[in-house]
Amino acid sequence: xxxxxxxxxxxxxxxxxxxxxxxxxxxxxxxxxxxxxxxxxxxxxxxxxxxxxxxxxxxxxxxxxxxxxxxxxxxxxxxxxxxxxxxxxxxxxxxxxxxxxxxxxxxxxxxxxxxxxxxxxxxxxxxxxxxxxxxxxxxxxxxxxxxxxxxxxxxxxxxxxxxxxxxxxxxxxxxxxxxxxxxxxxxxxxxxxxxxxxxxxxxxxxxxxxxxxxxxxxxxxxxxxxxxxxxxxxxxxxxxxxxxxxxxxxxxxxxxxxxxxxxxxxxxxxxxxxxxxxxxxxxxxxxxxxx
Amino acid sequence: xxxxxxxxxxxxxxxxxxxxxxxxxxxxxxxxxxxxxxxxxxxxxxxxxxxxxxxxxxxxxxxxxxxxxxxxxxxxxxxxxxxxxxxxxxxxxxxxxxxxxxxxxxxxxxxxxxxxxxxxxxxxxxxxxxxxxxxxxxxxxxxxxxxxxxxxxxxxxxxxxxxxxxxxxxxxxxxxxxxxxxxxxxxxxxxxxxxxxxxxxxxxxxxxxxxxxxxxxxxxxxxxxxxxxxxxxxxxxxxxxxxxxxxxxxxxxxxxxxxxxxxxxxxxxxxx
Numbered sequence: 001x002x003x004x005x006x007x008x009x010x011x012x013x014x015x016x017x018x019x020x021x022x023x024x025x026x027x028x029x030x031x032x033x034x035x036x037x038x039x040x041x042x043x044x045x046x047x048x049x050x051x052x053x054x055x056x057x058x059x060x061x062x063x064x065x066x067x068x069x070x071x072x073x074x075x076x077x078x079x080x081x082x083x084x085x086x087x088x089x090x091x092x093x094x095x096x097x098x099x100x101x102x103x104x105x106x107x108x109x110x111x112x113x114x115x116x117x118x119x120x121x122x123x124x125x126x127x128x129x130x131x132x133x134x135x136x137x138x139x140x141x142x143x144x145x146x147x148x149x150x151x152x153x154x155x156x157x158x159x160x161x162x163x164x165x166x167x168x169x170x171x172x173x174x175x176x177x178x179x180x181x182x183x184x185x186x187x188x189x190x191x192x193x194x195x196x197x198x199x200x201x202x203x204x205x206x207x208x209x210x211x212x213x214x215x216x217x218x219x220x221x222x223x224x225x226x227x228x229x230x231x232x233x234x235x236x237x238x239x240x241x242x243x244x245x246x247x248x249x250x251x252x253x254x255x256x257x258x259x260x261x262x263x264x265x266x267x268x269x270x271x272x273x274x275x276x277x278x279x280x281x282x283x284x285x286x287x288x289x290x291x
Numbered sequence: 292x293x294x295x296x297x298x299x300x301x302x303x304x305x306x307x308x309x310x311x312x313x314x315x316x317x318x319x320x321x322x323x324x325x326x327x328x329x330x331x332x333x334x335x336x337x338x339x340x341x342x343x344x345x346x347x348x349x350x351x352x353x354x355x356x357x358x359x360x361x362x363x364x365x366x367x368x369x370x371x372x373x374x375x376x377x378x379x380x381x382x383x384x385x386x387x388x389x390x391x392x393x394x395x396x397x398x399x400x401x402x403x404x405x406x407x408x409x410x411x412x413x414x415x416x417x418x419x420x421x422x423x424x425x426x427x428x429x430x431x432x433x434x435x436x437x438x439x440x441x442x443x444x445x446x447x448x449x450x451x452x453x454x455x456x457x458x459x460x461x462x463x464x465x466x467x468x469x470x471x472x473x474x475x476x477x478x479x480x481x482x483x484x485x486x487x488x489x490x491x492x493x494x495x496x497x498x499x500x501x502x503x504x505x506x507x508x509x510x511x512x513x514x515x516x517x518x519x520x521x522x523x524x525x526x527x528x529x530x531x532x533x534x535x536x537x538x539x540x541x542x543x544x545x546x547x548x549x550x551x552x553x554x555x556x557x558x559x560x561x562x563x
Binding site: 110176178179181182183184185186187188189192197200201 | 358360363365388389390391392395396398400402403404405406415416419420464467468471
């Protein structure tokens with residue numbers, strides 16, 4: 001009797017082992033396939049872009065190229081400065097809005113207003129970026145009759161706010177309810193609890209959300225096409241047309257000059273390094289927080 | 292339960308003249324569900340009153356109604372009155388924030404503020420009442436001494452509160468509550484997350500606090516109630532699932548000569 005049971009079990013047991021191995025193999029295989037594009041993109045961008053890198057690439061601006069004349073390539077300093085200013089201004093606009101909205105959703109979550117805001121935030125975060133760009137074009141560029149870095153910043157900020165809002169909300173919800181009750185039981189008003197108890201405990205996570213939103217916005221091209229227009233000169237004037245790295249990469253790819261095509265890859269490399277660097281920084285930050 | 296004859300609640304608490312808190316028909320709801328059936332009870336001044344009973348009897352809910360923390364739960368509702376020195380804490384114009392400075396609370400899980408140091412955790416209530424920074428140190432020391440924690444932390448007041456053990460953290464939370472000098476201290480199973488040695492220290496501390504404060508403690512542990520409480524309130528869920536006070540009186544009487552059949556069943560371990 002015992003033997004029969006043991007044998008039957010062992011046949012089933014062996015099958016189970018094989019099914020387990022098969023499934024494990026499938027999951028590993030799928031992961032590998034999913035990683036292939038990332039590795040391909042990374043290696044290709046590095047291979048193509050590394051040739052464009054030189055001191056001049058970072059310190060010079062656009063230099064006109066003439067057919068048949070071998071000349072210096074110039075650099076993308078104007079795009080680096082433009083991207084920094086546009087994304088920086090977007091960050092200044094989006095961070096307070098996003099963080100405050102996140103606090104509202106997490107700390108005062110009940111009520112129809114919170115539900116509506118949460119829904120709108122989700123819709124906004126799925127909004128195609130070109131739609132945001134065109135809206136910014138109609139509402140800002142057309143009305144002011146001026147392409148400007150600031151219009152691009154506003155468009156990027158609109159894309160960043162939902163990311164920051166939802167990250168802030170999620171992080172704040174991780175702060176134990178018992179900490180809020182501890183403060184409440186001491187006679188703390190709610191705003192005080194939020195400001196001095198909940199927010200400090202969540203600061204690292206909120207910074208993570210802001211950084212990820214920034215990295216995403218820095219790579220956006222579509223909203224910039226119709227708002228900041230592009231500029232071949234170095235400018236610090238955020239109220240006029242500017243150049244930005246993704247925009248430059250897009251424009252230079254269309255050019256018939258190999259020198260500019262190579263610079264497009266160089267700009268792409270800077271963007272990839274920026275995104276990669278931000279993610280690594282975020283991982284380091286969150287790991288330190290966890291440990 | 293079917294064989295137990297229904298018995299009327301037996302309340303033998305001190306008269307209102309000795310009461311610090313008086314509950315008058317206090318009824319607590321979560322949405323439409325009644326969590327605590329109408330309760331009328333006096334809680335004597337400068338005594339330890341324990342609330343015992345099985346899970347789901349509404350002990351914690353009742354406790355949290357005494358500093359108006361109950362109403363912070365979405366959907367929570369309150370009927371009836373709670374008089375603190377004769378004044379209804381649910382009356383118009385009573386600010387729950389100010390009430391909570393008179394009625395402090397210690398929770399089941401030690402909940403020090405994670406981002407603050409040991410000293411800051413104690414002084415946080417002082418910060419709230421607007422005591423100037425340089426005057427806080429003396430009160431912090433007083434509270435830590437009173438909570439029997441001073442000797443263990445005097446050399447590391449600026450260390451994070453998380454560097455303390457569970458038992459120390461709970462005494463820190465008690466010190467934090469004492470620092471604002473409340474009149475009443477509510478304790479929600481303050482020792483249930485602690486080991487026996489830490490528990491015994493907390494129990495000694497509670498006994499000592501009764502000289503100056505009115506203590507109301509919820510506990511699952513009947514022996515604990517017997518050890519530390521002057522008065523004991525026994526709650527149990529009724530047929531509708533709402534918690535109700537079945538018996539209340541001097542601790543010794545409750546444990547040796549209960550008047551109510553359900554109390555006797557509970558303390559002799561026949562249910563609960």
